[in-house]
Amino acid sequence: MTEPIIKIEDLSIYYGEKRAINQVSMDFCNNEVTAIIGPSGCGKSTLLRSINRMNDFVVGLRNEGKVLYRDKNIYAEDIDESEIRRNIGMVFQKPNPFPKSIYDNITWGPKINGYKEDWEKLVEESLKRAALWDEVKDRLHSSALELSGGQQQRLCIARAIAMRPEVILMDEPCSALDPKATFKIEDLIHELKESYSILIVTHNMQQAARVSDRTAFFYLGDLIEYGPTKQIFELPKKDQTQDYIQGKFG
Amino acid sequence: MQNKTKFFDRSFHYALLVFVLTTLAVTLSVVVVLLNESSGFFAHVNLLDFLFGTKWTPLLEPKSFGILPLICGTFMIVIGAIAFALPVGLAIAIYLSEFASYNSRKRIKPILEVLAGIPTIVYGFFALTFITPLLKNIFPEIQIFNALSGALVVGIMILPMVASLCDDGFRALPPSLREGAYGLGAKPYEVIRHILLPASTSRIAATLILAISRAIGETMAVTLAAGATPNLSFNFLDSIQTMTAYIVQVSLGDTPANSIEYQSSYAVGLVLFIMTFFMNVIGNLVLAKKPLEAM
Numbered sequence: 001m002t003e004p005i006i007k008i009e010d011l012s013i014y015y016g017e018k019r020a021i022n023q024v025s026m027d028f029c030n031n032e033v034t035a036i037i038g039p040s041g042c043g044k045s046t047l048l049r050s051i052n053r054m055n056d057f058v059v060g061l062r063n064e065g066k067v068l069y070r071d072k073n074i075y076a077e078d079i080d081e082s083e084i085r086r087n088i089g090m091v092f093q094k095p096n097p098f099p100k101s102i103y104d105n106i107t108w109g110p111k112i113n114g115y116k117e118d119w120e121k122l123v124e125e126s127l128k129r130a131a132l133w134d135e136v137k138d139r140l141h142s143s144a145l146e147l148s149g150g151q152q153q154r155l156c157i158a159r160a161i162a163m164r165p166e167v168i169l170m171d172e173p174c175s176a177l178d179p180k181a182t183f184k185i186e187d188l189i190h191e192l193k194e195s196y197s198i199l200i201v202t203h204n205m206q207q208a209a210r211v212s213d214r215t216a217f218f219y220l221g222d223l224i225e226y227g228p229t230k231q232i233f234e235l236p237k238k239d240q241t242q243d244y245i246q247g248k249f250g
Numbered sequence: 251m252q253n254k255t256k257f258f259d260r261s262f263h264y265a266l267l268v269f270v271l272t273t274l275a276v277t278l279s280v281v282v283v284l285l286n287e288s289s290g291f292f293a294h295v296n297l298l299d300f301l302f303g304t305k306w307t308p309l310l311e312p313k314s315f316g317i318l319p320l321i322c323g324t325f326m327i328v329i330g331a332i333a334f335a336l337p338v339g340l341a342i343a344i345y346l347s348e349f350a351s352y353n354s355r356k357r358i359k360p361i362l363e364v365l366a367g368i369p370t371i372v373y374g375f376f377a378l379t380f381i382t383p384l385l386k387n388i389f390p391e392i393q394i395f396n397a398l399s400g401a402l403v404v405g406i407m408i409l410p411m412v413a414s415l416c417d418d419g420f421r422a423l424p425p426s427l428r429e430g431a432y433g434l435g436a437k438p439y440e441v442i443r444h445i446l447l448p449a450s451t452s453r454i455a456a457t458l459i460l461a462i463s464r465a466i467g468e469t470m471a472v473t474l475a476a477g478a479t480p481n482l483s484f485n486f487l488d489s490i491q492t493m494t495a496y497i498v499q500v501s502l503g504d505t506p507a508n509s510i511e512y513q514s515s516y517a518v519g520l521v522l523f524i525m526t527f528f529m530n531v532i533g534n535l536v537l538a539k540k541p542l543e544a545m
């Protein structure tokens with residue numbers, strides 16, 4: 001394992017009285033893809049959103065424990081959550097480009113965060129990295145909403161990349177896409193791994209096996225098993241993991 | 251059993267149809283009455299003199315029926331009311347949808363609804379006994395009846411509607427739009443300014459149009475606050491008369507039916523009807539657009 005970039009220490013997350021994440025401790029490594037798998041409702045999204053403080057917006061949600069990014073607790077008093085989100089980007093389940101042009105979708109984030117850039121270059125680079133450039137280079141100023149679902153999702157990845165984050169969180173990024181678009185995104189994840197640490201939530205076990213270096217299996221808010229993807233899929237240590245991977249429940 | 255349900259369904263269907271048809275019939279007869287009575291008026295007064303005349307003195311000799319002063323009065327009320335209600339209403343809506351906790355929202359929304367339910371005559375007294383004296387402190391030369399007070403009170407009256415519709419507009423936006431923006435490290439101000447407001451322009455435009463059409467139609471409060479002096483001066487400190495206020499004046503006065511003064515109120519009513527009708531049509535057309543299409 002390379003140096004961990006995010007460490008979760010004894011984290012519990014409550015929605016009101018209900019506990020959705022149960023005293024979880026785990027590390028995420030730099031420049032690796034970590035997959036989070038588990039049946040629907042087991043707390044995957046809740047955990048992922050706690051890593052860039054997107055849970056701040058949920059009324060009645062409460063955290064216990066720590067999330068450390070580069071050894072600083074992101075829930076400490078003196079932390080600016082905007083800065084956290086600049087460094088830890090997010091791609092959502094449903095593609096959610098802004099109702100603006102493709103170009104503006106890329107530049108908006110860096111602009112409001114006060115980046116000074118060669119904007120043309122940033123747009124080109126981000127779109128190239130997201131494997132979208134060739135498809136849209138002739139219509140950068142048309143609306144992002146005219147793109148197909150798969151293209152929109154790659155635009156959202158480009159938008160996240162344009163912020164030059166260290167970590168990218170992806171919450172079931174392919175669940176709204178057809179198989180072809182899904183393969184494109186998976187290829188992309190392979191390439192992005194060189195430059196970013198990626199945490200991907202997926203309910204699709206083949207996808208986890210294909211794209212990730214490590215896999216964490218959650219069940220009812222508990223971290224059941226966490227290890228190298230190959231080991232989790234071939235030699236799981238826990239019966240529950242085995243059962244889930246063999247499709248006995250979920 | 252089957253037949254009974256069927257019979258019930260049928261009767262229910264027809265009962266509803268009767269209500270719909272009644273509403274349509276009432277609307278139609280209003281239009282017919284307006285047209286009929288105004289035709290008497292236009293037999294005596296040239297249409298162009300009516301539409302472009304700058305003097306409205308129907309009850310004084312020499313009589314003059316130029317509707318522009320009334321339209322001017324109406325527009326002063328509309329402009330003043332919107333200038334107040336739109337920014338304040340937007341601010342309330344932004345607060346409600348983006349900043350208010352669930353609990354304060356639960357308290358503020360009903361207050362808005364109560365405000366919307368107060369009879370307009372009460373607002374008129376409020377303007378006369380509270381707003382005007384207040385304004386007199388700022389503008390000592392202001393008249394007892396003045397357009398400014400009328401405009402402000404109409405602004406206050408339409409504020410709940412503006413705030414509520416804008417709030418609905420913001421809440422109709424998909425939450426994923428906000429998440430995408432905050433996920434890039436944006437601050438609430440930037441999300442509102444660059445994402446939520448542009449994505450709601452069609453909603454806000456529709457709200458604006460409905461608000462204008464309510465302000466045009468408002469009667470009692472304006473009559474009470476702004477007076478009954480047709481005036482083409484654009485001076486907000488002076489008394490004015492709006493189209494609706496004129497219609498009230500004629501209905502309450504002792505002008506004999508079929509006299510030209512009496513009929514003139516129908517001609518004014520017809521103009522009013524056409525204006526608000528088009529406003530509502532445009533408003534609904536804009537509102538029918540999906541929230542995200544506007545950008």
Ligand SMILES: Nc1ncnc2c1ncn2[C@@H]1O[C@H](COP(=O)(O)OP(=O)(O)O)[C@@H](O)[C@H]1O
Nearest residue numbers: 015020038039040041042043044045046047058
């Ligand atoms: N906003 C919320 N309010 C209350 N409970 C929630 C909320 N979001 C999720 N939950 C609950 O928390 C649990 C975990 O949800 P989630 O993290 O979305 O699961 P997953 O992403 O693994 O499907 C579920 O039982 C869900 O019902």
Ligand SMILES: [Mg+2]
Nearest residue numbers: 044045046171
């Ligand atoms: Mg989820």
